[in-house]
Amino acid sequence: MNYQDVGLTAQEFAMICDKLGRTPNALELGLFGVLWSEHCSYKSSKNLLADLPHEGSAVVQGPGENAGVVRLNDAIHVAFKVESHNHPSYVEPVQGAATGVGGILRDIVAMGARPIALADSLRFGTDAASQSLRHAVVEGVGAYGNAIGIPTVTGEVAYASGYEKNPLVNVMAVGLLPAERPISARGAKPGSYLVLLGQPTGRDGIHGASLLASQDFGEGTEHMRPTVQVGDPFMGKLLMEATLEAVGTGLLDSVQDLGAAGLTSAIAELAYRSEVGATVWLDQVPCREPGMTPYEIMLSETQERMLLVVRPSNMEQIIQIVAHWELPYQVIGVITGEKVLTIATEEDPAAAVVAPDVLAGACPLKPVPQDWAAEVRKTAEISPEFTPLTWEREWGLEVLGSLDCMSRAPIYQRYDSMILTHTVWGPDHSLAVLTVKGVEEGLAVAVRGPGRYAARDAYSGGMAAVARVLALLASQGAVPLGLTDGINAGNPDKESVFRDLMALLAGIGDASRAFGVPVTGGNVSLHNETHGEPIWPTAVIGAVGRHPHPLRPVLDAPETSGLDIVWINPSGDAALGGSVFESLRQETTAYPRPDLARLAETYRVISSVAQSADHLTAIRPVEDGGLFVALSRALLASPPSLGMTVELSADTAASQLFTEVAGQFLVFCPPETAGRLESAFGQWPGAFMRLGRVTGDGTLTIAAKKSVHYGRVELERTYARGYRG
Amino acid sequence: MTFNVVVDVAWKEEILDPAGQSTAKVLQQMGYAADNLRIGKQIRFQLQAPDVAQAETAAREMAQRLLANPVMETYAVRVVAE
């Protein structure tokens, strides 16, 4: 075996030899191969991620751990993170998606937190094959989440041909832990045992992380398809319960989940973070298949395994817990004081000997060009503006019934969204609102990743992703506690892809700074390419917020007639760049860059209106499909007798109805609230518009030169089944 | 002509079969010793084809393209004239 076989470059290999003072043996080379892979080392993105804001008053744990942690209140902390499982989900959609869910849940559990919610963000192509793929992916997400008993409370899906052979399956998990619980992925002490819990190790997923997820996908990768990892949510549930009970005793040094790169990554990172060494007795690792080599055992990505670090004196108590949950376990090694990781087998007590900080902390990172910061913020080339001069009744239905806007019920009804009985608002709303048992504050959870906006201008798209998700929190008056970002892009060795990556992250960074919300963790998935075609750079942003009164979410649809309909659009601009409407007609043009300061101010006002909302006011962020879709969905969510009449200026109606510029809200409210909004937004031209009134006629009427009516049944059918022309 | 087709789909040996594992464990508790228990699928259908050779070709194609996922499953096809 040589360095190319494990995916290393000549320079990396030279550096390894230099650090070790010798040539690594085959096993060691394998370990370096996985840990220095893109997937595990973040070598192309780490320098860029460093630029994201990580500090905030609510932050307990920023990036660098299995998940970020923020403070809900003095007693309860929230662990949350997004993770991708893109490549595996293309190879075997059901198992790929299922194991993605299992993996992110174990990250949360490894933080000592009990998972309480999942959110999925999916991207597919537009062809028929992609729709079967979606069906299978949804099956997989549900198969794991439903069975392990964690509700999938929100999510999103979008479609574009670029995702045809590179579907994205990003899943965010949220968990709760008592404030006093120490962060558990460091703290391993010399003399403590490494106890491996759960599924016996098989040849599953070997090279999944190092090669498959770190190289482009194409004919050439066929031969290195790893053995498909199969999720076992049943064992996942037992593992979760046993681990949490063990953590609860306070007797563990440390916990580490086994994810990408299996034992190699788990032990190396554990030792590295805890500043210790370890000796692993590889023959002790329970194997599912006979004849597994040390290399295979170390690299296996068999699911449903967890590593506990236990003092010898605490073993008995911990083993009792594990036995109660009927989990297989085995002591496979011991923590040492000397910072050396030794892999020992009966034949060779020094089968591999490497320092954890070389293995897990020394991978050379891709340098970031000096001038990148300014470069990527440069204004994108302006594409000729697309402005329809008329507007047709059918256009509304076409957008509402488009793949990107139509109802997601066929997806989310396949997820258990109610188990654990804290889902006040589930997936039939744009964000989730959860109660937290025993305390007044609740959680607002949202996820958004508008790839279309990043397609032509990644910087703008990055900003928009953050703006989108925070608009949802603002509409509930929820205080954002932190963000997690799932970055998905193509091959970073290509200049254009890397440039997009830089721009995307710059956009996310600028936006999170402007809104004052830190990024506490995330995930980067690169090499999402097939036959040289990269996906749109796609940033999936997950947010958790502190909801002041979760038992009474602020309405997102009117419940009484007579209310004013107010449209807040801080930019006063109605450009169609990046919109669904545009994408149905022509190739997407650049998304208008948001004025972040103005958006931050807008969200402050909306949030304060939401916080003091009476029981009449309803607030709904304007998202994909623009105002028309927001109006239609509000109508469909309101009592059957209600209708809406809005008036728009005749020559700009189409732009106004379908623009997706950032920061728009639709507010249904009594005149006093409308007045408050008018005085807050009056300073910006076009930012406040009183569009019309909630009526009692059951129809959506749009008056712009001519008056156009949409019946409830027609809207309902289009939303549910799609536009049929 | 009508042919009866049976496609047996099994997990590849190296693929984990959690359902099989749990079933074996319960059988054991019930006092039976079943080793290496694996749960696969058996798909049965009818097919119109001019002769058995063509029926077999079609059935094999179906198995290959849809009924089994070659990354994790193997299959066996049997075709019998009705």
Place this chain on the structure above:
Amino acid sequence: MTFNVVVDVAWKEEILDPAGQSTAKVLQQMGYAADNLRIGKQIRFQLQAPDVAQAETAAREMAQRLLANPVMETYAVRVVAE
């Protein structure tokens, strides 16, 4: 002696098989005509028994008591010495 056991479990005829239906539909879309497609289970395991008769009895009991649900399924058992 070791015996290889195969238990085929099928839905009774009157029981709806949605997975079978949707598979048939997809096959149709792919241009194949599969009629009356039904998806059952095939459970394979190994068994120690003094002779084939006793192996068969045990296997039949397992099928009867656990592997198939008599309300909605039928089963067939095959036992072959290894």
Place this chain on the structure above:
Amino acid sequence: MRVGVISFPGSNCDQDTLSALGALGVEAVPLWYGEKSLAGVDRLVLPGGFSYGDYLRSGALAARAPVMETVERAIRDEAMPVLGICNGFQILCERGLLPGALRPNASGEFLCTWETVRVASVPLGFEGLAAGDLLRMPIAHHEGAFSVEPGGLAPLFQNGQVFLQYSDSVGQVHALTNPNGSVANIAGVSQGSVTGLMPHPERAMADYLGSVDGRKLLRGWLGEGDR
């Protein structure tokens, strides 16, 4: 009153069920399936979830666990009231303690939705529920289509064993209100002191969750009526 809630490996609605019972003021006792005795409880709930991962068939593996022998004996000897919710219902059918079986939903998919069910016949021991009552509760299952062997349906109705049927919001039972393909829209059945249902009453305990009808159902089962 002491109500035991039996958790099998993979049960995941046990905590919700314990909380729901606790909220109704009864002493709710968690019981692990491996325990030998039923800890002197007066009643038992088999909660929802994915016992043994729902592998082989939903409820099939849990139904063969030794604790089910104890349950069976308590039903036979003491007419112990037992309520099976979702997976608990599946386990009871698999054990033969309730008639019929639950096969995959007609859609072939897991389904989590709010449904209205109509009380067809009030099972033994229930208080405060009457035939014709409508209850709104969520369902969340993959194998929830109730089925019986040919000829088995009529006796169920004749014996008053059909407990709940999926209906529309005014209590009409018809094909359009059947979410999963259950025969005769059946959502719950009873036999002696044993009752099973697919909907989740423990998820309909508060207005903010969408309904309080779960309270009515559980109180009814506890023999307390809806106070």
